[in-house]
Amino acid sequence: MSRPAQTEKFQNPVVQWIDERLPIFTMLIKEYGVFPMPKNANYLWSFGGMALTMLIIMIVSGVVLAMSYTPHVDMAFNSVERIMRDVNYGWLLRYIHMNGASFFFIAVYIHIMRGLYFGSYKKPREILWIVGVVIFLLMMATAFMGYALPWSQMSGWGVTVITSLFAKFPLIGDGLVTWLWGGFSVDNPTLNRFFALHFLLPFVILGVVFIHVWALHITGSNNPAGVEPKSEKDTLPFHPYFTSKDGFALVVFLTVFLGTVFFAPLALTEFDHFKAYDSMVTPPHIVPEWYFLPFYAILKSFVYDFTVVLALLAMGGLLLAFPAAYVFFKGDKKKRDMAFMGLGALLGGLVLITLLAIATTHLEQPSAAAYLKVVIIPAALQGVLAMFGSILLLVVLPWIDCSPVKSARYRPIYKKCLLVLLISFITLGYTGAQLPEGWPVIAGQVATLYYFAHFLVILPYLARKEKTLPVPNSISEDPCCASKGN
Amino acid sequence: MYKKSLPLVLAALVAFSAPAPAAESVAPPKQHWHHQGVFGTYDKASLQRGFQVYKQVCSACHGMKLLSYRNLAGLGYNEDEIKAIAAEYTVVDGPNDDGDMFERAARPADRFKAPFANDKAARAANGGALPPDLSLVVKARHNHEDYIFALLTGYQNPPAGEEGLPGMSWNKYFAGHWISMAPPLVEGAVSYADGTDASVEQMAKDVTQFLAWAGEPHMEERKKMGIKVMLFMFVFAGIMLAAKRKVWAAVH
Numbered sequence: 189m190s191r192p193a194q195t196e197k198f199q200n201p202v203v204q205w206i207d208e209r210l211p212i213f214t215m216l217i218k219e220y221g222v223f224p225m226p227k228n229a230n231y232l233w234s235f236g237g238m239a240l241t242m243l244i245i246m247i248v249s250g251v252v253l254a255m256s257y258t259p260h261v262d263m264a265f266n267s268v269e270r271i272m273r274d275v276n277y278g279w280l281l282r283y284i285h286m287n288g289a290s291f292f293f294i295a296v297y298i299h300i301m302r303g304l305y306f307g308s309y310k311k312p313r314e315i316l317w318i319v320g321v322v323i324f325l326l327m328m329a330t331a332f333m334g335y336a337l338p339w340s341q342m343s344g345w346g347v348t349v350i351t352s353l354f355a356k357f358p359l360i361g362d363g364l365v366t367w368l369w370g371g372f373s374v375d376n377p378t379l380n381r382f383f384a385l386h387f388l389l390p391f392v393i394l395g396v397v398f399i400h401v402w403a404l405h406i407t408g409s410n411n412p413a414g415v416e417p418k419s420e421k422d423t424l425p426f427h428p429y430f431t432s433k434d435g436f437a438l439v440v441f442l443t444v445f446l447g448t449v450f451f452a453p454l455a456l457t458e459f460d461h462f463k464a465y466d467s468m469v470t471p472p473h474i475v476p477e478w479y480f481l482p483f484y485a486i487l488k489s490f491v492y493d494f495t496v497v498l499a500l501l502a503m504g505g506l507l508l509a510f511p512a513a514y515v516f517f518k519g520d521k522k523k524r525d526m527a528f529m530g531l532g533a534l535l536g537g538l539v540l541i542t543l544l545a546i547a548t549t550h551l552e553q554p555s556a557a558a559y560l561k562v563v564i565i566p567a568a569l570q571g572v573l574a575m576f577g578s579i580l581l582l583v584v585l586p587w588i589d590c591s592p593v594k595s596a597r598y599r600p601i602y603k604k605c606l607l608v609l610l611i612s613f614i615t616l617g618y619t620g621a622q623l624p625e626g627w628p629v630i631a632g633q634v635a636t637l638y639y640f641a642h643f644l645v646i647l648p649y650l651a652r653k654e655k656t657l658p659v660p661n662s663i664s665e666d667p668c669c670a671s672k673g674n
Numbered sequence: 675m676y677k678k679s680l681p682l683v684l685a686a687l688v689a690f691s692a693p694a695p696a697a698e699s700v701a702p703p704k705q706h707w708h709h710q711g712v713f714g715t716y717d718k719a720s721l722q723r724g725f726q727v728y729k730q731v732c733s734a735c736h737g738m739k740l741l742s743y744r745n746l747a748g749l750g751y752n753e754d755e756i757k758a759i760a761a762e763y764t765v766v767d768g769p770n771d772d773g774d775m776f777e778r779a780a781r782p783a784d785r786f787k788a789p790f791a792n793d794k795a796a797r798a799a800n801g802g803a804l805p806p807d808l809s810l811v812v813k814a815r816h817n818h819e820d821y822i823f824a825l826l827t828g829y830q831n832p833p834a835g836e837e838g839l840p841g842m843s844w845n846k847y848f849a850g851h852w853i854s855m856a857p858p859l860v861e862g863a864v865s866y867a868d869g870t871d872a873s874v875e876q877m878a879k880d881v882t883q884f885l886a887w888a889g890e891p892h893m894e895e896r897k898k899m900g901i902k903v904m905l906f907m908f909v910f911a912g913i914m915l916a917a918k919r920k921v922w923a924a925v926h
């Protein structure tokens with residue numbers, strides 16, 4: 189193996205010596221010095237760096253908290269209070285860690301919205317995007333288990349409510365929950381494993397973030413115009429241009445974060461989080477942390493069991509759809525066959541689960557009426573599936589939305605639909621915190637419907653039919669960016 | 675467009691953080707507290723009066739197990755005063771070298787003495803209801819200080835036709851209104867050393883501030899540090915902005 193002759197790249201002989209053996213400085217310069225950034229990237233491109241900073245803050249504060257924390261059901265709550273009262277600057281550590289989780293999610297939510305708006309998930313960034321969704325899922329798992337650690341009323345009951353959802357899975361449900369709990373109730377083994385995993389997962393996240401950034405540095409950043417840089421005129425070196433820009437944005441973000449830590453540390457927390465867990469006293473209203481509320485609301489939007497009656501009605505509907513498809517696709521045999529196959533698969537699946545549900549139910553007094561009432565998919569299971577589905581949809585988003593235009597700037601209808609999606613998501617966040625009664629339930633159901641319609645109906649439709657605006661040839665020719673100067 | 679969406683995201687956060695109303699409870703009126711706001715500090719005189727109320731009234735039923743007598747330094751008591759306060763209580767210690775438990779006067783390092791040996795004893799003495807530990811009660815209730823004050827001053831005659839179980843009282847602000855705590859404060863229940871008139875309102879206000887301090891003893895330190903940190907961050911942000919402007923000045 190022959191290597192290119194090393195030329196002296198660095199003035200400092202120590203740096204040069206190290207770099208010849210481990211080219212870490214060369215790598216840093218390549219990835220963070222001269223790395224070409226689209227010059228029109230705006231402040232929304234600063235949120236990834238903020239999220240990474242929050243991750244590091246969480247790891248550092250978490251490791252120090254762990255030195256004084258006791259993962260035992262009888263001691264956890266008081267050990268956290270001891271951190272608040274007696275450990276030097278323990279109150280600061282805990283408030284940083286507690287609010288840090290919220291600000292981590294704020295940064296990541298804005299980061300994701302940025303991606304949706306400017307089409308950052310599209311070719312060639314599909315893997316980058318999917319790795320991002322994996323990070324989001326890991327963050328949710330980490331934060332959920334971290335919230336359990338103080339073993340407060342909200343901790344214990346939050347864990348009970350969320351883990352019990354897994355019991356809704358048919359056949360394996362009960363075993364799964366016992367396995368998750370490490371016993372027959374939420375107890376010490378649960379807390380112990382949550383602590384072990386809460387300690388571990390952030391480092392897993394760090395590793396996945398590394399892959400995320402690696403993929404980013406292969407494709408380069410997207411930009412508000414959504415056209416790839418064509419020449420050097422379109423880009424600026426990362427340093428000093430984006431180190432200074434991201435640096436400023438980061439300081440502003442951290443100022444808001446620290447302002448919350450020092451002056452409103454409880455603003456984002458439920459008051460029941462300051463009562464020790466008592467398995468005999470159910471809090472009147474169990475609410476997860478704000479960053480889970482939209483998904484919690486999707487979960488709660490499903491209130492009707494899917495019974496045999498409904499399955500029969502659905503089968504009837506599907507049967508009627510065959511002649512309809514026959515007429516609709518009259519001219520195109522290929523499409524017609526596709527439609528038939530799709531409908532057939534749906535019908536077959538429906539028949540199968542219906543039979544399965546009937547076969548696994550033992551009725552005291554079997555009668556036709558009793559069989560009609562057999563539940564195939566309970567409402568709660570629909571909710572669980574929808575909740576996970578709502579996030580998994582993001583994984584396949586690059587293939588759902590195959591419009592060649594990336595930026596919403598040039599997609600007038602997509603832009604409006606995205607705004608409605610944002611409003612739906614905010615609505616879900618609001619209704620998720622309300623008691624499940626009255627208008628919030630309906631508002632949540634409407635918002636859930638839109639969420640799924642947006643991804644499953646509107647995006648595929650728009651990708652084919654939307655009249656997009658003319659996209660600039662290159663970033664430098666983008667009138668929008670030229671007029672602003674940067 | 676994305677600029678327009680930012681305020682929306684912020685609005686969303688506000689909406690998320692707004693807590694849901696608890697069932698059938700009345701929102702307590704907002705009070706002004708000496709320790710609220712960015713520069714608010716604890717009113718030490720009021721904390722000491724509040725401690726006196728806790729000690730002479732509430733501690734008959736409610737423990738504060740997260741506090742030690744030494745923590746009373748936060749109210750402005752000196753070491754000797756704290757020793758004297760602690761010495762008013764006897765605690766069980768041991769076992770000694772002979773293997774026996776023994777009683778001794780409490781020391782500053784001891785936890786506040788609990789009124790009951792255990793929760794069962796507490797329930798037995800209170801008609802089945804458990805008087806909660808008060809160490810964190812201000813943080814552990816919706817509306818915090820405002821609620822505690824309202825609760826202590828919110829005892830009223832029940833609406834006509836409503837009758838509670840024996841031993842229950844009607845309180846405007848308690849969720850469900852019927853509470854197992856008889857009105858703990860009556861005019862002149864304590865006589866304040868500093869001569870302050872011990873009206874029910876005054877005692878409620880003082881004990882609420884004491885309980886707020888007990889839940890958040892490092893608040894003053896936190897705010898003091900916060901102000902310095904904020905000033906630093908503002909200057910830091912200014913410098914970063916200037917640097918960014920300078921770097922970008924040539925780009926067009």
Ligand code: HEM
Pocket residue numbers: 243246247248249250251252253254255257268282285286289292327330331332334335336337338386387389390391393461
């Ligand atoms: C992805 C990064 C992390 C997130 C999102 C996160 C989230 C959380 C949350 C929401 C809590 C509950 C805070 C509270 O309500 O008091 C918590 C507690 C805790 N976390 Fe983390 N955490 C992260 C990283 C870590 C790491 C790396 C460690 C240790 C190695 C750690 C150790 C702890 C400990 C000991 C507690 C209990 C003390 C307390 O509640 O303040 N965390 N975490």
